[in-house]
Amino acid sequence: MSTPRLSRLSSFRALKHRDFAFLWGGAALSNIGTWMEVLALGVYVTKVTGRAEWTGGVAALTFLPAIVLSPLGGALGDRFDRRRAIGLGALVQMVLAGTLAALAFSGQLTVRWVALLSFLNGCAVTLFTPAFSAMIAVSVPKEDLHSAFSLHSAQNNLGRICGPALGALVIAHADIAWALLLNALSFGAVLLSLTQVRATAAGKPADFGGLWAGIVQGFKVARADEGLTLALGGTLAIAVCIAPFTALAPVLAIQVFQQDAGATSVLVTAQGVGSLLAALAAGTLADKLGRGRLLELTVLLIGPMAAAYWLSPSLPYAAVAVLGLGALYMLSLTGLATLCQARVGSELQARIASLSGMLLFVGFTLGVWLQGALADRLGFRLVTAGAALGFFVFAVLLRTLRSRGFAAFEV
Template identity: 60%
Template structure:
């Protein structure tokens, strides 16, 4: 589809690039399978253990490797052909999914086995995710990058809509083993998509730096660039205080509303509907409000919306609230990720993406485990709603103390050549927030 035919639909412009369509489609099929596995394992662990802490801990294990491996994944992704690198990582995930499937079919699935494989899956994902982000930046021009990031969030959340619905049906008819089997097959779509991606004419020169100096160089940029540093800190806080709503959905459905897989599927699907809707609206909203102002509004509203979700009196009220929460969460992270990619030089994009993933993983792993553990002791609603309101308090405090902080994210300075000077950007900008 020619890019010119999509100019009036700014949220869809990235679909005008053939390679992006292949990558997007393959990722969608894989994410449908992943969400089938996520829901199936979440219901399994919650049902077997009856503890929110256990469900939160399993969710945390998937993100825990990001604490150590994210910078390594980013540095490696800048050293190798990203398509080949992603293919190897995908094969690792196929193997792990197949092991889970065999355990389920033979009746040997257990919570410790789920924990170990969730951790290993987190390792594989952490090592490959920076390469995926950098590959998207490589095959899509910078003017369409926000569209590509939004559409990637949309496909992820389409998987969140379709996967749980399929999982609920499969769990009801065939059991957990068949849900895990479908996930194993879904990874093949990624391998097919990568085989059809052509080499990009703007692909950056592969990094020849040693691994550790390469990691240090990326970390130095994240520390010295005020815009990237601010986004990293914001990602950490959002991940710790708000994002645990994702991993604790089975707990909310089973412990609070006393229902099972169908209720869990409803809430996960509703979040996906909100996220996909927001992805379709992001392009026009960015053009009308500007990237910075839109991000300000998302950050201000996400805390109250999360509190509204956790305090919803009925399952259907919670489903309506999580539609809004899913939209705000997707919009916030898409804005964060786009700014990081735009501000980073092309040869450092994978490393900056890996540090962004590390902040997301560290915050989420700690937040979902701690909120789950506290929920077992003082109640799910009290803990989660309090964290959401704490996030709002932090945002309002920042607005009072650093009213111009977000100016550092306004003008992207990325995609510079290695020898080109980078403008100095401080927190003392000339805007609001």
């Protein structure tokens, strides 16, 4: 008789595990600062350069290191203590964010400095994120994996809601320097949360020989498993065709709708609201539809929703469309990440997470730069909506060629 209640609360099950709860809380506070910085830098670059290509290009630099460093980050995450790795990554990011703030306060911030420090921050994120993903996976039992990754996405999008709103407020009443400083301080929340995580949750070093051998093993496992291959391919396609909407919001708000940082904040916040609501409902939806069916449905719908966003005639329409897009984006990537983690043992989870991250980052880097560059030459709406509809064609072909699509790999 308790089944309905459990179904309603299934999205929150992972929070009953102590280690996950501390990891979640620290990351949530830090992400508020991160999204303040994302807004501040996006507005700064857009206003200084006036070009979508520069806005997309600078954002892409954060993800560029994934092309080379993601497999290394995965091997390190499976080889060394994950808690220490995450702490080192937070310290490095704190220093980089502090440097941006210092340059802004001193009046020496330039687009070149933003580009360089974004690239270095991307190196840190690439090297240490696989350890965090693997630590999440070992902090909960397997039956709560979907809940854990949904809540992980929820905290990221909670930051996406609060961060841009706070960032816009700070920029309006002070300067972007203060938004950058608050982001630097926010990494202290991650460091504090790690002091409360039990050592057993950090994972055990993997015994797979040298780093190169570990990297090669991760690729071999992914290639040999049809479910992993399908999930990783879907991640890459979403990254190229859909994910650029997260970085090109300032262009839509400032250049297309002729508005300002407040309009950018509205779009980014609306995306975050949609993602957060979807994350809170993900467990219930997965229980009712099945995880594979839910993933398949979101993959089919995300392309048309993205096209509707890019073709919106005004800011209010765009805000509604991006709310739905944010929900579908969260559900699709969470479903793909859960599928990847559930198909391997703990000794491989960081490496598989790194491959997923690599494809997401590489695809985003290519997609956001290419869409931005083509938009400056062919028209912003034509390029972005065309990419979204191109993904829809890919999803339909995938569903047609595979009789059960992602549902064939129910986890």
